[in-house]
Amino acid sequence: MTFVQVIDCKTDRVDELNRLMDSWIEQTKGRRTATHSMVGTDRSDSTHVIEIVEFPSYEEAMKNANLPETDRIFQEMVALCDTMPTFTDLEVLRDEQLNEAACRRFFTEALPGGDAGVFGELLTADYRDHDPANPRDVVGVEAFLREVAAWRAGFDFTFTVEDQIADGERVCTRWTWNGLHKGEFLGVTPTGRRMAMTGTTVHRCREGLICESWWQYDRLGLMGRLGVLEM
Numbered sequence: 001m002t003f004v005q006v007i008d009c010k011t012d013r014v015d016e017l018n019r020l021m022d023s024w025i026e027q028t029k030g031r032r033t034a035t036h037s038m039v040g041t042d043r044s045d046s047t048h049v050i051e052i053v054e055f056p057s058y059e060e061a062m063k064n065a066n067l068p069e070t071d072r073i074f075q076e077m078v079a080l081c082d083t084m085p086t087f088t089d090l091e092v093l094r095d096e097q098l099n100e101a102a103c104r105r106f107f108t109e110a111l112p113g114g115d116a117g118v119f120g121e122l123l124t125a126d127y128r129d130h131d132p133a134n135p136r137d138v139v140g141v142e143a144f145l146r147e148v149a150a151w152r153a154g155f156d157f158t159f160t161v162e163d164q165i166a167d168g169e170r171v172c173t174r175w176t177w178n179g180l181h182k183g184e185f186l187g188v189t190p191t192g193r194r195m196a197m198t199g200t201t202v203h204r205c206r207e208g209l210i211c212e213s214w215w216q217y218d219r220l221g222l223m224g225r226l227g228v229l230e231m
Contacts, residue, residue, distance in 0.1 A: 002092040003058045007051040009077070009085035014041060014049060017080050021051075024073040031067060033060040047082070058091070099205040100164050103171040106203070106210060107159035111148060119145060124211040131215045154185025162198075171203045177217070181226065188226045195225045 011017055021039065025032075034053050042048035055061040064070060078084060102122055110118045119141055129138040129147070138144050151157065157179035165172045176198050181191045199217025203210050 001057060002095060003055045003061050004090040004092055005053045005055070005061060006088040006090065007053070007085050008088070009049050009051075010047050010082040011049060011080050012047045012082075013080045014046070017049060017077065020073060020076055020080065024069060027069045027073075028064075028067055032070075033064040058089075061089075097166055098208060099169070099171050099203075100166045102205065102208065102210060103173055103201075103203045104161050104164065107161055107173065107175055107201075111151075112158050113152075116141075116145060119148075122210055124206060124209045127210065128212045129215075130213060133219055150185070153183045154181065154188075154190075155179035156182055169205050171205065172200065173203070174198070174200050185226070186223075186228070188228055191226065193225065195222065197222050 009017075018039070021037070025037075034055055036052075036054035038052045040050050040052075042050070053061075055064065106122050110122055123141050123144070125141060126139070127141055127144060129144050131138065131147075134147075138147055157177055160176045160178070161173055162176055163174040176196060178194070178196045181188075181193050181195065183190055197218040199215065201216075202214045204212040
């Protein structure tokens with residue numbers, strides 16, 4: 001279970017504290033077990049500093065605490081603070097990456113069979129779609145729905161999300177697409193073939209909604225399986 005430690009301290013030497021954290025990261029390279037660290041200052045009191053450190057588990061956190069560099073850095077941290085830092089240990093009960101969840105729903109629910117209402121819950125009104133197969137970007141939800149309709153007319157399909165990585169407002173998803181060629185697609189009459197392709201999509205999110213997408217996928221391979229190209 002994910003474990004989070006919250007370190008609360010008071011200091012007017014924030015720059016020195018930052019340099020101390022940089023030193024700890026450098027000195028524990030390859031041995032530390034922390035997976036995510038965030039430091040913030042209170043907007044109403046710039047001397048109030050909180051650090052949030054995430055670990056895969058409590059046991060991994062204890063391994064980190066037992067590193068000799070961790071104890072030494074902690075003593076130096078105490079010297080920079082006005083009072084003794086306090087520690088709050090949290091077992092994480094709920095951890096939702098909301099942008100990732102929206103992007104996953106985009107693939108598993110919206111694209112295969114979602115109606116306009118579902119897309120409206122996931123996309124901004126000015127949504128922009130970058131697909132290398134299109135000569136121009138597709139802009140707006142209605143225009144994107146026409147693109148989706150063309151794929152649905154040609155295939156019964158599903159997406160399987162293989163991996164997702166989120167960084168701020170961007171989410172990268174590696175996916176597998178499986179489809180049954182049931183109708184005309186790009187001038188190709190139905191073949192009845194089942195086919196698959198892989199791809200990666202980077203989404204940019206804004207206020208919890210997807211506002212932009214960049215696609216990379218094996219369209220050439222798909223056209224070959226449709227019989228349009230000799231492979």
